[in-house]
Amino acid sequence: MKRKLKMGMIGGGKDAFIGAVHRLAANMDGLIELTCGALSVNPEVGYESGKILFLPDNRIYKTYEEMLQKESELPAGEKIDFVTIVTPNFAHFAPAMMALDLGFNVVIEKPITLTLDEAKQLQQKVEETSLTLCLTHTYSGYPMVKQAKQMVKEGAFGEIRKIIVEYPQGWLSTLSEREGNAQAAWRTDPSKTGKSGSMGDIGTHAAQLAEYISGLKITKVCADLNIVVPGRAIDDDGNVLLKFDNGSNGVLIASQIAAGEENALKIKVYGEKGGLEWHQMEPNTLIVKWSNEPAQIFRAGNGYLGSFAKHNVRTPGGHPEGYLEAFANIYRNFALTIDAKLNNESPTPEMLDFPNTYDGIRGMAFIENVVNSSQSDQKWTDFKI
Missing domain, CATH: 3.30.360.10 (Dihydrodipicolinate Reductase; domain 2)
Structure with a gap:
């Protein structure tokens, strides 16, 4: 890996349990850095959350639409490589579809969407774009x-x-x-x-x-x-x-x-x-x-x-590993897969061993x-x- 992958986060502000878990897991192996975020539907909470995480003002966005659009317009190497969606279930589908449409890989909390039909649409979009979507079924x-x-x-x-x-x-x-x-x-x-x-x-x-x-x-x-x-x-x-x-x-x-x-x-x-x-x-x-x-x-x-x-x-052996490490394993395998694809290499079966849209469906x-x-x-x- 020549550089860290850049992550944008949707949801997961200062009072959100699962957002913090995702950030800890993504950071554990030093392969990923949080670059930007639309961290709350409340712009004030979103901005405060971004400052707590030391994000620059111009990378703290009021809405996920603003974040995805502006990030897509940045030069290669500056824009995010993927987006992590940690909103409640009803707010998974729209940002995931927009991210894929704009060329971003996606990590998404389970269950993948609100309905089966939405999950099928996401799978079709992933197949059309050849991008990678990871679903965080932690226990695997x-x-x-x-x-x-x-x-x-x-x-x-x-x-x-x-x-x-x-x-x-x-x-x-x-x-x-x-x-x-x-x-x-x-x-x-x-x-x-x-x-x-x-x-x-x-x-x-x-x-x-x-x-x-x-x-x-x-x-x-x-x-x-x-x-x-x-x-x-x-x-x-x-x-x-x-x-x-x-x-x-x-x-x-x-x-x-x-x-x-x-x-x-x-x-x-x-x-x-x-x-x-x-x-x-x-x-x-x-x-x-x-x-x-x-x-x-x-x-x-x-x-x-x-x-x-x-x-x-x-x-x-004998040094306990738990929930955060399991979560981090999913992020690491996802990151290694993305990196391999960026370098026109084939990910190993071990790298590809993380839940995807098929699991979501x-x-x-x-x-x-x-x-x-x-x-x-x-x-x-x-x-x-």
Whole structure:
């Protein structure tokens, strides 16, 4: 890499949790620099946020339209290389489309858009422009998740038979959207978050993780979505039975009213010969189970890991790596891919291992199919895209 890639940010001002996470992740490897931003719909907050981040006045923009247009008019080497979109769900599509139209690569928060149709339009635009779009499904960035995926792909467990994935949280156990919690307010507003609450916010993470590790695709769902907290406008809990394209089955649980839980995402995958288990809150450990042998514990940072895990490990074994490092792995792989393309080189498979528009479409289809299934009297509904 001959220079740092230049990033512009849309959303993510001084009071936004996920914007700060993106900036930390992008900065971790020294490959990316924040160059400009339209950091809030409130121009005063946007300007103040830009000054806090030491952006020059002429690179702090009032709107994303102004930012993208003015950046596109700058000389090569001065303009941004890509834009990161960290706004609520309803404000993903328009800036992403405009960025691609003006020649900028895109990083975007999940879920990719508000609707499946918007996601399809984004994929078509990416294909037309040959630009790169990265979707930040954070959990696929963990080294031991990549180890799990590689072991499954190499046939260590034989054909996969069963997948159990659950993501319980407790932060919406009360009606906190009416108690001044800004994050809860937009995430429980259907006009801003989309058709589903719990399944759109965290169920998509669980579904992506199940498909990512197993290499399988969901083909049928049988869903039960619930509004548990009285007065809430959208589901805060749900259970989904799954069928996969190899004939195997699974269970997915996503709940934001599991009082006392933090971010307890966990997955179990079982094949003919054995299985694996991974917990997001203990991310450096992968438990591997065999039918006729003792269980094994794989740990991040060790030499016996596969190439994809090694590519995403940053420290020697025993030095914990967590959420920020996993997030940074996605940014690093995206940056290395962009740099390779800028130099007319082919990115390696390890570089290209980050979520993209295809994952985004699968995520939006998951939301729509689960909602339709929950509203249907049928036991199973086909997973349609």
